[in-house]
Amino acid sequence: MVVSSVLGFPRIGANREVKKAVEAYWASKITAEDLNKVAATVRKASWTSVQAKGVAFIPSGDFSLYDHVLDHSVQFNVIPKRYQGLSLSPLDVYFAMGRGRQSDGVDVPASEMKKWFDSNYHFVVPEFSEETEFKLNFNKALEEYKEAKALGIETRPVILGPISFLTLGKAAKGSPLEFKPISLLHKLLPLYKTVLTELKNAGAEWVQIDEPVLVLDSSAYLDKEFSSAYAELIPIASKIILATYFARLNSNVHLIAKLSVAGLHIDLAREPDQLDSVLSAIKPTAIALSLGLVSGRNIWKNDFVSSLTLASKAIEALGVERVVVATSCSLLHTPVSLEVEDKLTDEQKDWFSFALEKAGEVSSIAAILTDAANSSVALEANKVSIGKRREFEQNFNDAVRNRVASITPEMLERMSSFTVRKDLQGKELKLPKFPTTTLGSYPQTKDIRQARAKLGSGESTEKQYEDFMKKEIENVIRFQERIGLDLLVHGEPERNDMVQYFGEKLEGFLFTRNGWVQSYGTRCVRPPIIVSDISRPGPITVPWSSYAQSLTKSPVKGMLTGPVTILNWSFPRTDVSRELQSKQLALALRDEAMDLEKAGISAIQVDEPAIREGLPLRRAEWDAYLKWAVDSFKLTTAGLSDRTQVHSHFCYSDFDDIFPSVQRLDADVISIEASKADMKLLSTFREYGYSNQIGPGVYDIHSPRVPGAQEIKDRLKAMLEIIPDSLLVVNPDCGLKTRGWKETEASLVNLVEGARWARQNY
Ligand code: GLN
Ligand code: ZN
Numbered sequence: 001m002v003v004s005s006v007l008g009f010p011r012i013g014a015n016r017e018v019k020k021a022v023e024a025y026w027a028s029k030i031t032a033e034d035l036n037k038v039a040a041t042v043r044k045a046s047w048t049s050v051q052a053k054g055v056a057f058i059p060s061g062d063f064s065l066y067d068h069v070l071d072h073s074v075q076f077n078v079i080p081k082r083y084q085g086l087s088l089s090p091l092d093v094y095f096a097m098g099r100g101r102q103s104d105g106v107d108v109p110a111s112e113m114k115k116w117f118d119s120n121y122h123f124v125v126p127e128f129s130e131e132t133e134f135k136l137n138f139n140k141a142l143e144e145y146k147e148a149k150a151l152g153i154e155t156r157p158v159i160l161g162p163i164s165f166l167t168l169g170k171a172a173k174g175s176p177l178e179f180k181p182i183s184l185l186h187k188l189l190p191l192y193k194t195v196l197t198e199l200k201n202a203g204a205e206w207v208q209i210d211e212p213v214l215v216l217d218s219s220a221y222l223d224k225e226f227s228s229a230y231a232e233l234i235p236i237a238s239k240i241i242l243a244t245y246f247a248r249l250n251s252n253v254h255l256i257a258k259l260s261v262a263g264l265h266i267d268l269a270r271e272p273d274q275l276d277s278v279l280s281a282i283k284p285t286a287i288a289l290s291l292g293l294v295s296g297r298n299i300w301k302n303d304f305v306s307s308l309t310l311a312s313k314a315i316e317a318l319g320v321e322r323v324v325v326a327t328s329c330s331l332l333h334t335p336v337s338l339e340v341e342d343k344l345t346d347e348q349k350d351w352f353s354f355a356l357e358k359a360g361e362v363s364s365i366a367a368i369l370t371d372a373a374n375s376s377v378a379l380e381a382n383k384v385s386i387g388k389r390r391e392f393e394q395n396f397n398d399a400v401r402n403r404v405a406s407i408t409p410e411m412l413e414r415m416s417s418f419t420v421r422k423d424l425q426g427k428e429l430k431l432p433k434f435p436t437t438t439l440g441s442y443p444q445t446k447d448i449r450q451a452r453a454k455l456g457s458g459e460s461t462e463k464q465y466e467d468f469m470k471k472e473i474e475n476v477i478r479f480q481e482r483i484g485l486d487l488l489v490h491g492e493p494e495r496n497d498m499v500q501y502f503g504e505k506l507e508g509f510l511f512t513r514n515g516w517v518q519s520y521g522t523r524c525v526r527p528p529i530i531v532s533d534i535s536r537p538g539p540i541t542v543p544w545s546s547y548a549q550s551l552t553k554s555p556v557k558g559m560l561t562g563p564v565t566i567l568n569w570s571f572p573r574t575d576v577s578r579e580l581q582s583k584q585l586a587l588a589l590r591d592e593a594m595d596l597e598k599a600g601i602s603a604i605q606v607d608e609p610a611i612r613e614g615l616p617l618r619r620a621e622w623d624a625y626l627k628w629a630v631d632s633f634k635l636t637t638a639g640l641s642d643r644t645q646v647h648s649h650f651c652y653s654d655f656d657d658i659f660p661s662v663q664r665l666d667a668d669v670i671s672i673e674a675s676k677a678d679m680k681l682l683s684t685f686r687e688y689g690y691s692n693q694i695g696p697g698v699y700d701i702h703s704p705r706v707p708g709a710q711e712i713k714d715r716l717k718a719m720l721e722i723i724p725d726s727l728l729v730v731n732p733d734c735g736l737k738t739r740g741w742k743e744t745e746a747s748l749v750n751l752v753e754g755a756r757w758a759r760q761n762y
Pocket of ligand 1: 439440441492498559607609649650651734735736737
């Protein structure tokens, strides 16, 4: 018999109950006890609904109120000093680590967050130091395992593996340069042993240990650690299934084959081609193979026929008893259930599977493999659905396809070199030395959100909505004029979200009402779904930007979200390449940029905060990705005249290894996050000889803290030691939409003062 498994389930709740309860707890509207009740209800609902789908291996221990990596850190007492001794409850310490805390005399910033591999989920980065004293504060997997058992549900506990835990973490500030968290492995292993022993004693037959770092190139240096750690854990634990996902194992499969773990999980939704090499490596062993056939990263209905082909191959090589049908990774990255979705038509709903439906899929595929005769209904139904979708996918937009096919190299390059352009733009924009600007959005107040909601619900007319937004834009323009900013923006009040806004105005996208996915902590997003060829029915931002420009003599910067970011923050199609989708987006945005220019906008910013996170996990694939990603940006912007200043913005500062690509973008101005990182970053720019203008954020907008004028001057001074005078632009490190007006005004006044000071002194 072939069995099925789910590697992890969304924990926000079908109606975001957990998110809402956590926020209510923060606002002191409910108690910790109330919060735990909500959490327990959601866990129970997940377990019972996955069980009802007939899944054999149901995960437990994967729940989290904020982030599962943070849970893991706290469980092992990896709690930085700054969060200790604050007289807070353990729960409040936990949240303080996740999001910072500023109350009752406590003032601690949040821990650093990082993107979870190449997904849009953020985890809280564990901080290790030579002083780290591991201690088992609780055994989360055990608690949840028992909780499920008390409900009569047998589960398979999930634990983040020791090697991934340590290597995903960072060395605490002040650690000696040579300190590497992995050196703590021998201190950590005894605690893992306790966790695993307790689970075994409680009756867990299997335990899933996630070691996703096995798909990274860097894991090639961890052979010794993997071997010694698992040699210690395997003998005392339940049967271990080692889970990997998001990319290919490559040669690490030989390492695993030697470990004699009971099971291995691989991602076949992403990397079907790795099946052959994995099969031949583990065939001589007794390792069971969990086939990650149903994608945990996308929302398209699984094509059973192709899954069955892969699974049959595995069964032929290993035998039925050694094969499990599974989701490719945790379903954390997909919305909970399609059932409640009322914004999609029945035809559209039939294209998709959300988490719960995916649980049904693994179970159906396993059933078909076990007993084809009695499962033909499921297979036939799936064939019909997939057939209809394939039919829909044949609806090409010929004009768009032809246009992509006829992209020429000339379309990717500006007319003249940066130096020539810089001169022309100087004349056009008449900006002073060290020009000041902001990155697009201004505070999204309650009024603004209400105005958008009212339009959506029909409570207000288009005209009323437009008048309201125009008033907002005017206020933002007058504000910027008053405090003396040089290059203005319209403030983006009309945008709910930088990706959703464009998706809604373009052809080719679908939107859900309830398709929420956790991005970090209690922040959830509803990624748009790309379903067909993308085109632009008409101008999107032009009316707003030209209205803003009509109000002032200062130049106003147009504001677009770049093609790669729109793609990376959506659920993409799987029938055509990401490259094609990105280029279709780029052509639509190229038209928008040209229309902005025609309407008299002389500076246009194309935000690409997600270009870096889209980097494939395996370096061998970087070049191919960077080629089309950078080309897409260039396609969007290169049609503009030399006189138009092209800006781009990135929300991060991690450029070391993609530097040549940043240069190749050939944006006239890039703004980057620099306030959190130190000046080392700017030195990198200089070392590489970056030639265009840069606006390294002079303060951190992610916190309400107001930077003093002196602080900004000091930063500028430090920056000017590295960046030539003629290239420095002065701006905050990201958009201001999440800030309040009070701190925004105070901070920007100081920013302008800093720039004026620099003009006098340099
Ligand atoms: N223009 C966007 C804004 O200011 C940029 C945001 C981002 O890059 N995340 O909101
Ligand atoms: Zn940003």
